[in-house]
Amino acid sequence: MAVEMRSPIESGCPDGFQYMHPTMRRNYGLWSHHDHPRPGVLVHYAHSGDEIWTVKCATQRILDVYTLRKLCQIGDDFADGYIHFTIRSNVEYVVDSEEKVQPLIDAIEEAGFIVGGTANSVATLSHTQGWLHCDIPGTDASGVVKSMMDELIDEFKECNMPNRVHMTTSCCQINCGGQGDIAINVQHTKPPRIDHTQVGNVCERPSVVARCPVAAIRPAMVDGKPSLEVDEKKCICCGACFPPCPPMQINDAEHSKLAIWVGGNHSNARGKPTFQRLVAAGVPNNPPRWPEATAIVKKILNTYKADAKDWERINDWIERIGWPQFFEKTGLPFTKYHIDNWRGARNSLNASTHIRF
Amino acid sequence: MAVEMRSPIESGCPDGFQYMHPTMRRNYGLWSHHDHPRPGVLVHYAHSGDEIWTVKCATQRILDVYTLRKLCQIGDDFADGYIHFTIRSNVEYVVDSEEKVQPLIDAIEEAGFIVGGTANSVATLSHTQGWLHCDIPGTDASGVVKSMMDELIDEFKECNMPNRVHMTTSCCQINCGGQGDIAINVQHTKPPRIDHTQVGNVCERPSVVARCPVAAIRPAMVDGKPSLEVDEKKCICCGACFPPCPPMQINDAEHSKLAIWVGGNHSNARGKPTFQRLVAAGVPNNPPRWPEATAIVKKILNTYKADAKDWERINDWIERIGWPQFFEKTGLPFTKYHIDNWRGARNSLNASTHIRF
Amino acid sequence: MADNKHFDTPMLDELENGPWPSFISGFKRLRDDHEDATIRGVANSLLGQLEHSYETRKGYWKGGTVSVYGYGGGIIPRFSEVGDQFVESKEFHTIRVQPPAGNYYTTDMLRQLGDSWEKHGSGLVTFHGQTGNIMFIGTTTENIQHFFDDINDYGWDLGGAGPCVRTGMSCIGMARCEMSTCNEQAIHRHLMNNFTDDVHRPALPYKFKFKVSGCPNDCQNAIERSDFAVIGTWRDDMKVDQEEVKAFVAKKGRQYVIDNVTTRCPSDCMTLNDDDTLTIDNHNCVRCMHCLNVMNKALTPGDDRGVTILIGGKRTLKIGDLMGTVLVPFMKLDTMEDYETIIELAEEIIDFWAENGLEHERCGEMIERIGLVNFLEGIGVEVDPNMISLPRQSSYVRMDGWNEEAIKWFERKAEEASA
């Protein structure tokens, strides 16, 4: 077709100042300190004497245009026409004076959104695409978050945790999300089932072979067709071969489970950043509400809430009480799977007599 | 020859109680606490009310019978006839009352031995065999210790260090010694020179190949003779191939150097046990007195002495000030060799913004 | 024409109960109330396929290749494997659009974007994806172009997808946070917009991500989730308002301050004096932020500000999670020259990686494979003790270049001193 195509303007990342609340723009880099008058509300004081009051509210991340406009309307009527989104897909309205806060909160709750998620609350679970859009997922994402946050709503609205809690989910072992204080991630437990009739046509076999972390895949002829074979003794069921080669079906209604990991803290506060560690696996992938996973998460959160000191993130708390105590206090089982065997695993062995009795 | 051979009595490890000072035997496991009245002297109090006074003195470890008898004589005349050797080859005389201490000390010093080495002193360097007896050594052992302790004598006699200092040497990279707060170890810097005329006769080639940590050795025919070849790009000059195959000459008057490692602490006190870390290499192997190595050791000790807090071992001190500060304060160079590249090395990278300025 | 009958969604309906905002209710609003039949149809069809996924516990999308004229990426194409049953959503591509650093919007602009999307897409949009893009979810190959033409005209451009430089992320930072010690807006745009070509035309071994956090609290997970992490820090002493310290101690009590502030200091460099003032050994402070976080009114970062740069963070595939490693302990970012320096560094790294990285190998995985030292030599950066937390433990290394390396170090030190 000879239609004249429009060539793109490669403007890249737009200038953010044009979209910033004037008070933010005016005091850019000139903030003095902040306070946390109540859950969901922050106030930041500028050296200039200006103040900016933030009201944070949860969204479902994937917004239909109605919801988007509803949020805009609140912004227009009560928040000077500006909206900031946090990394966890919460909406933050900012206003320049305290009077504007209560009416804003009323409007938000009126409209069915939830105010909270600041400071020592359980922040909105950050999540990924899941069955809604991805081509790899072992489970859903938005649905998992909805189910869990329904149960954790009070911990989002209040700030009764020892420190902030950042949770995430991930719908396959690639982990586009799935880090933080508590991570609920897909964990496959069986090697891929291979549709040998397809491999030859749709997969670039050498690059699929190269994708396997444990070199368990080798090219093979099956019923005279070029295909791939998996050494099931070696295979760690990670699913890395599936994206480049969909005929290597890793997802299984029964055997694609969830695993729960805790103690990730990516901030440099106090200790250096830490990765999360396995605490529970074999958790059923059970839509629409994943009750088993939620139950474990709540058990962990309640134990943390009851036992940790102020300012201890989950990793700090566990570091203080020790992992054996973590398993004892949460009642979660300790198994051979908790002993790492991946590269560098030796560093996770106890090479000391440091033991709590 | 038809001589009737005597068959051994496999008595194994002898009963220690028969050789223990009666006060020790009587109060075995019943000690209450101890004090450190002066350098080289310890007093332990038993619940029974008994006391045992220990006077510690240095020896050269390898004793000629004259020296041995001299030590025995002192024991007979001043210490109830008992001698205890420490893991660092010091002699400890024990007596049951304070009066016996001063005369004992006088006798020891009279006889030319040195009292000290307790508590926060620089303990006797523990060492290995060296040129005196081993078939592998790149340097001597007893001579290195003698040279260094001559220079560190005051730190042995006094207890002016922040905490105890345990040093060792090792005469090849096998490291029969060579750990602790400060380790002075052989470090080869060139691949072995191979005497191809010999390999075939004296070496079990497959096991030599197997001994190499980096698989740099392969069997080869050289001038028609079965021999071994080393891939010099891969070779890390560790010398592991030399013991099973002496024709692979690793020792070199020029290129076998010394390296200095610090921060090993094998006790569980405070932190978990730690391995020592590289601080200096390329140090000349310079008999009879190894002045360059001693100079570096003294520099480190003086910096530690001046900068560390009470009860900080060298590793605790460095952990508090950070390694960059260690290099700055000691004036030792930091090089690419300080960045580990052996298995698990990633754990020694700084994956945080924790930086001191 | 009349709408198709609505698919039954018994399982999804469950997700309309409970207090948390329900994405399902949102889908249904589109299905039931929207004036545009296409949108109603797409929503119904999407609900149908999603319910099918819930019932069978399987996903039914597959990928493909779609882009806009002039670009190679920016789109995540989705074709349904069960498109025959769920026809209206059988093409359901996502368009990734770069937001401003920090995710600020005026409501007008959000409405305008919403309007364009309503014209050309499903009416479903995500603020934001885990790499920071606005994700306009669900449209056809054809409409992608129309939608892009619209929004590109009023200032919006595509983000990254595929083996390319990805959309960056920055924290709210200087716009609202007293902790921030660097200009996230400037850093983010200077870096991203220097690489627009690499964003739009995937030609690298694999993806490359920039993330900027204004301080070591790292609210962007930059160290854990980006190839190139820029994190604000400072070199001089932190500022202590002793009056505020006393006020804080008066309010919370000495024991609280000792238990929650001084004893939590990772480098044990704070003392609460008897007169309720704080003494900080700034030379030993590792800038962990904890005490500033707890006493943010009394304690503030110093004035000699800049950034620390860490390289090679990423998640699991295929050698296991990697955190970034310190590459530049401190870099000033005040002048234009400073910004050129950081841009050149990023270019050096991406070029070296483009040449030496294997297919589908992230920068951090390459560093793990070739070793940090070889990487440093490749990009011409000198070793620095701040790159490591512990020096070498293993004696298994050939060190015959020791003297040369030692001399290099002393020469550098001499230069620094004379500089």
Add this chain to the structure above:
Amino acid sequence: MADNKHFDTPMLDELENGPWPSFISGFKRLRDDHEDATIRGVANSLLGQLEHSYETRKGYWKGGTVSVYGYGGGIIPRFSEVGDQFVESKEFHTIRVQPPAGNYYTTDMLRQLGDSWEKHGSGLVTFHGQTGNIMFIGTTTENIQHFFDDINDYGWDLGGAGPCVRTGMSCIGMARCEMSTCNEQAIHRHLMNNFTDDVHRPALPYKFKFKVSGCPNDCQNAIERSDFAVIGTWRDDMKVDQEEVKAFVAKKGRQYVIDNVTTRCPSDCMTLNDDDTLTIDNHNCVRCMHCLNVMNKALTPGDDRGVTILIGGKRTLKIGDLMGTVLVPFMKLDTMEDYETIIELAEEIIDFWAENGLEHERCGEMIERIGLVNFLEGIGVEVDPNMISLPRQSSYVRMDGWNEEAIKWFERKAEEASA
């Protein structure tokens, strides 16, 4: 016959200067003053070869195979490569003799050993080698047997050399140390003398070392240097004499106690109360010993004593240094049955390793190769969270046995509870 002329030893002579006891002076005493011409000759020859080593910076000994009748090891044979120049010491073997645990001697016994050695050897003896043996250094193949026959008659036996169970080491411990929480003498002898055959007849993949330290101060470097480390510890609360605590605080001052004791506690479980008493959260105490070390009069280990066992420590060859790993967090050692338990465990381990270890592969290297879990299954020990400092980080593992493993755990816990 008259002695050979003395070799010049200009370099060694240097080592006679300075205050530290000189081994060279000792050699010379033997060379010059000993009544036995052989000893004089050997000393002179040895000095000559050693001087030669100092001058050329090379060693000149080579190994061989020598033992005593009925045994396979215990001797380190040395033949000189320059024996033609240094004739009297051209055979210079070392005999390794097991000392009592803790290295106690009566002067009489030392004299007796000295006398025997003077009869059959060089008159040079080392107290002790790094593995704890008395090393009688320097004699001929023939005299080894005579010397051994002598000392074996009055209670001494050879130690290990070669691929065998090696001589053990134990700290002074209960004999003089208030920190000790286990009977080093009993542990050491029960273990060593159960394996005499494995000590004397090398037939294992490689060496295997036992070391015993009475408390976590680990004065024997057991964790870092032994395949089987036994370290005393306790399970109940440590004993606190509050009066002594007050006395200590009075003497040293509160600040000193806070800076040197409480804040140095690795698990932050101590509080110095306003009344100068100490509160210890014993459940969080990791038994690091620090506070007991500093305040050894006020603080003492608890009464429910036992040992922790760690496996697989060793030095560099060939995969790099390895520390031991916790295998048994706590084991009582009171009754004869208890001692049988630890002996059986050691046998299990040595048997499994003997079967599965490669030639010249230490136990710890085997564990590293096959993985801790496989080792545990091999020797029939259950997993325990105290074996690790951190649980699994990598998701790269097949966990389809999860439920079975979880059930195992709950069953064990139930048993323990009911026990």
